[in-house]
Amino acid sequence: MHPTNRRVQDAVEAAGITPRMVWLDEHARTAALAAEQIGCEVAAIANSLVFDCDGEPLLVMASGAARVDTDLLARTLGATRVERAGPDFVRSATGMAIGGVAPAGHPSRLRALVDTDLAAFEEVWAAGGTPDTVMALTFEELVRLTGGTPTAVR
Template sequence: MVNTEHPAVDRVREALAAHGVTPEIRWFDEATPTAQAAADAIGIELGQIANSLVFTLDGEPLLVLTSGAHRVDTAWLGQQLGGTIARASKETVKDATGQVIGGVAPLGHPAPVRTLVDVALAEYDEVWAAAGHAHTVFPTSYAELLRVTGGTPIAVEPPA
């Protein structure tokens, strides 16, 4: 039996509840640190995973919630935002979110983080996001994800 208590997960649960959302947080025996691993464990399409990726935009933390079926085109997205996007260090991720890579949730962070939400997630009625730990996920919707994160809807790669 996997331990179902963790401070980061508790903060995510509390942040969701503050927005009137109380999804069941699913715990896995094995870590699901990649979108594919999470999709396989849940039994859903890869695109339904809302990856929480932390970058920096001109040195400031930037959380990008992207469909598991997409890769963020950092050069293109940086141009759209008028700055330079770089991958955040693991220390920056931990400082900005209070969580570690592989389990970063869309919310439950020590302070607000500018958040962008991939418009491709709108294609699905249900999406799944990490809940603050690499062994956890929770179900949500695109609209709910925008609402609870205060995120900005945006394409994360150029149109095909």
């Protein structure tokens, strides 16, 4: 097991959740590629998106079918600026590369929002820390794992 996957799995277990990691046949750097390999709807993919929120990292767990409205997030959070973070910012905040960012297992807990659209699914799929791993979670487990606030993101 890759050290990043181990770190994610340890964080999942520490949250009191039984890890349900799946190793994919191919890298799934997009929600559509992940959904195709898993056999689920794109909307059931919980994308781990990192934003620069007034200079601080913000993790948004967004449905794979959602286009996040950064202006809405800024208003919701009372922030001056919310922008998509670049690769270096993401790696610094999460210890993971874009395309494999998990909802947990970061160097420190990130402020997090969880897309309320994901609550419509019995099971959602999030990255497991590398582009070839995913994990199944319920919406409630995702909220608990991230410590996130359920929020409309679009």
